[in-house]
Amino acid sequence: MKIRILTVGTRGDVQPFVALGGRLVQCGHEVTICTAVNFKEFVESNGVSFSPVRVDFLELTQSEKGKKMMGGSPLEIFKNMKTLIFPMMERMLEDLWEASKDAEVLIYSPKAFGGYDIAEKLKIPVFLAHPIPIIAPTTLFTNPALPFSINNGFLNKISYKANSLIMASFFNIINKWRKETLGLKNKRTLFTNDLVIDGKLIPIIYGCSPTVIPFDNNWGSNVSMEGFWFLEDKEWEPPKELVRFLERGISPIAIGFSSMPLNNPLSVKRMFVEALERTGQRGIFISGWSGIKETEKNDNIFVIDSIPHSWLFPKTRGIIHHGGAGTTAAALQAGKPMLICPFSGDQPFWATQMKKIGVATFPLKENDMSVETFIDRIKELLNNKRLRDTAESIAIKINSEKGIEKTIKFIHEKIVMSNK
Template structure:
């Protein structure tokens, strides 16, 4: 049976699906992940089938136009929609169809918004999936895609309808593609309930933990959420310089802003280095795409472009990061307290959630970063034993969960129905 997984975005949108796909193959399924062509090596190195989609979110976010759009400048957003975004979306839809038209089962991330239409055209079992609980409405929390939250159940539930608004600008492109490529006569609009297909609710797969996010019993049997989808990155060998650094002193703090393009990365780096020195702490900088590429390694700090969190996090004392779901999951699994500096999307949600369950300090936004605020947060991280105790307790629960296995059982049950 051929399962096609459609997902686009940054590594956080791809890695959990690689973990799921890798396990599905072990269950005897033929799995292909259709995602950005820049993830080819990553996907294939995990022995999962790959189909390239001509879309590169990282490249877009690192471009001048992309940075201006991510700043929230409405004029820049509208100016670049026609120039950059629309052509990219048209290519994405073409490639998603080409990569999945022989599928027996479809699993798609909402960012790959052609998934709904492809499943309709093929008439096959379909699942919506996300590492974050942003799809199924609930009164328990506000839609994580929003930069604010409420404590009112009805408003929380209504906040999930906002998801449809994100699609408004693309319906013209989607409907043209539906008609010309998929042979579908009906049109989609803001009034289309994309949680229902052919009169049936689309089953939803969440790759996150009920020990961290409450499971809504009203979801009944339509939502699977029983644990994070961790990718076991075996065979990775650390450089000797890193091993020597870790052995030559106290456990460091890991620092990573992943693909978040800092407005002034050099200044943030300098503030962090000074804060580490004044608090007597050591640090491992994971530069990623943040722009902090020129950190000199010494006895106090070490810099690496990328590193498996599963290897590093058990060897550190805490994490300073942007609040991405993947980094959150890895830190929780390792039982490490956090300082979260949220930027956009679901990151404020995670920052608030981690603070609420008392495993993270007060969040620190980029505009509030200074040597002093970093020092205060580092001291809070180190001296508040409640943070580390709670992180250790949650790690025990998370390591007992079987997120991927339970998700596959859910998939198999739905396919048989």
């Protein structure tokens, strides 16, 4: 079958779908992932077809306007909606439709605005999908997309209304596109239930583990959450100097913030270097887009732009990271204790949840970073036996799950049911 997967965002929004798409290809399906142009090589190198979407969230997050918006300022968000965000959304809608016209099955992330409308137009089997449980309302936890947590079941369920409120800003663009491009007469409003099409619930698939996030039995058979969608390991040849660094001393601590731009990366790096020195530890900095640049390498510090987490994390003593879903999953898979420094989006949710299940120290936000706070967290990371034992125990459970296989079985069953 021709399956189109629609997703936009950063690496963490794309990699799980590449893993799922690759396995669907192995099952005999014709799979195309529709996402930002900068992921073309990554998608195709994993055996999945690619269709470009003119949306580059990495570029946006690195721009001055993007950094101000990611700081959470309502004024900055409002100022840039018409000049920056709206044109980007219009291009995205055009590209997603162009890539999906011949689809027989549609899998889309909520961030790919237009997935719901395309499915409504084509009248084909459709699945809502995400690496974290932000779609189906539940009383068990607050919507992970929100930067706070509520200890109230009723309010937790209500918090999922935020998804519709976020969409409301784009209804004018979406409804114009629905009418002029898709030929759909009815408009989407705040009262539209975007979990239902033609009176039927849209099946939901989550790429995360019920070992670390509780499955709500009230979701019933409409939701699949069977385990993380890990990308199959490829052979990766590490630089010789990295191999020599690892051989020269004790296992290091991995430190990285992926696409999250630090406000003062030089200061943060200096704090890390001093904290590592004072605790007698070694560190590997994964610079990514954080702004932490190359530093003079020595026996205790190594800096690398990017590196497969599945290769590095098992070789470390612990992991300090931003709390992205993909990085968190990789740390869990490796069975390593972690310190999470959350910035935005679902990162506070992961930080709270990892502390709750006993695999992470208390979170540390950028404004609270100092040499002393890093020293305290590093000591706990390495000396708390309960953290280490819990991380290793959970890793055994996670590595025994067959998340992708069971998700694909769920997809096949729902497709059969929809065709009856």
